[in-house]
Amino acid sequence: MTANEAAEKNIRRVRRTIWSGPDAYLRLPPIKDGKLAGVWAHLFDRGVQQAIEVNTPQEILMFGDTTDDYVEYTGPLDEDDKSLL
Numbered sequence: 001m002t003a004n005e006a007a008e009k010n011i012r013r014v015r016r017t018i019w020s021g022p023d024a025y026l027r028l029p030p031i032k033d034g035k036l037a038g039v040w041a042h043l044f045d046r047g048v049q050q051a052i053e054v055n056t057p058q059e060i061l062m063f064g065d066t067t068d069d070y071v072e073y074t075g076p077l078d079e080d081d082k083s084l085l
Helices: 003-008 046-051
Strands: 013-016 025-027 040-044 058-061 070-072
Touching (some): 003 070
Antiparallel strands (some): 013 025, 025 040
């Protein structure tokens, strides 16, 4: 599914099927009326992000994203994502 299709289903966290890390996921921008209400998603992939010394989460621009292999992420939330609930 695309990020917009996820928003239509009110799904806030998705991952791509090709990602090797089982706990890597995107928290989508806020959803309003079944649509993304922003353009910045947050990528949580702590192991990789620590290895390359970048912050968790990373901001990812979603504007124009036509990726269609997202699936709902239902795994554990990253500690920094939990603090934003």
